[in-house]
Amino acid sequence: xxxxxxxxxxxxxxxxxxxxxxxxxxxxxxxxxxxxxxxxxxxxxxxxxxxxxxxxxxxxxxxxxxxxxxxxxxxxxxxxxxxxxxxxxxxxxxxxxxxxxxxxxxxxxxxxxxxxxxxxxxxxxxxxxxxxxxxxxxxxxxxxxxx
Amino acid sequence: xxxxxxxxxxxxxxxxxxxxxxxxxxxxxxxxxxxxxxxxxxxxxxxxxxxxxxxxxxxxxxx
Numbered sequence: 108x109x110x111x112x113x114x115x116x117x118x119x120x121x122x123x124x125x126x127x128x129x130x131x132x133x134x135x136x137x138x139x140x141x142x143x144x145x146x147x148x149x150x151x152x153x154x155x156x157x158x159x160x161x162x163x164x165x166x167x168x169x170x171x172x173x174x175x176x177x178x179x180x181x182x183x184x185x186x187x188x189x190x191x192x193x194x195x196x197x198x199x200x201x202x203x204x205x206x207x208x209x210x211x212x213x214x215x216x217x218x219x220x221x222x223x224x225x226x227x228x229x230x231x232x233x234x235x236x237x238x239x240x241x242x243x244x245x246x247x248x249x250x251x252x253x254x
Numbered sequence: 255x256x257x258x259x260x261x262x263x264x265x266x267x268x269x270x271x272x273x274x275x276x277x278x279x280x281x282x283x284x285x286x287x288x289x290x291x292x293x294x295x296x297x298x299x300x301x302x303x304x305x306x307x308x309x310x311x312x313x314x315x316x317x
Contacts, residue, residue: 113283120276138283208277248281254274 113138115153119250130157130169140240145185145229149222149240150178155199165206171199173216180224180240187238188225195220197242208252218242 117134132155140147152175159169175197177190201214218241226236 114281115283116280117278118276119279120274123273123275132279134279136283210279212281245284246281247284248279250277250279252275252277254276 113244115246115248117153126161128159128161128167130159131155132157136175138242138244145182147180147182147185147187147238147240149180152176152178157199159203165204167203167205169199169201169203169212169214171201171214173197173199177222180222184230185226186228188227191223191225192220195222199246210250210252212248212250214246214248216242216244216246 113136115134115136117132119130119132121128121130132153134153134155135150136153137148137150140149153173154175155171155173157169157171159167161167173196175195177193177195180187180190196219197216198219199214199216201212203210203212221239221241224238224240226234226238228234
């Protein structure tokens with residue numbers, strides 16, 4: 108299995124509370140996984156709510172419990188049934204660098220629950236089985252403050 | 255008393271909004287595959303192969 112690159116786009120709000128901050132985000136994420144030369148595309152809506160601690164100057168640390176809602180999962184050759192558990196949880200931990208209106212963050216995400224979907228066929232051959240996918244990834248994000 | 259309530263509401267609202275920022279964000283996900291595990295896979299199809307009935311049944315656990 109090889110990992111591939113995905114992307115995310117969204118909006119955020121941030122409330123500063125002394126040395127801490129709360130930052131709810133709403134984002135669309137599309138990730139691609141490669142399994143047995145097959146590409147499995149997954150789309151989901153994520154709702155991370157990060158709790159951050161301002162450290163030295165523009166640097167902060169944060170951790171995020173994230174709820175995400177799976178929209179679709181598909182592949183060219185593999186025919187998959189709809190994901191059984193639409194809503195899943197993951198945990199992000201990361202660091203953020205804030206320079207005026209631009210913020211750059213690096214985070215690691217680990218899924219807390221697996222997403223299960225039944226395998227229906229491969230290359231037109233009916234097969235039975237189950238695929239479990241669980242996020243385990245690094246993300247780099249750039250945010251732009253609007254107000 | 256009523257004045258204090260209005261003042262408190264005004265103050266907290268103004269304080270909250272002055273601390274609020276919002277924006278847009280985007281980025282890349284690396285090694286986005288995560289774990290893909292085929293918990294079980296069975297191919298059950300009878301095929302006619304060189305005049306023989308051919309039944310394949312397998313089970314695989316792979317990460």
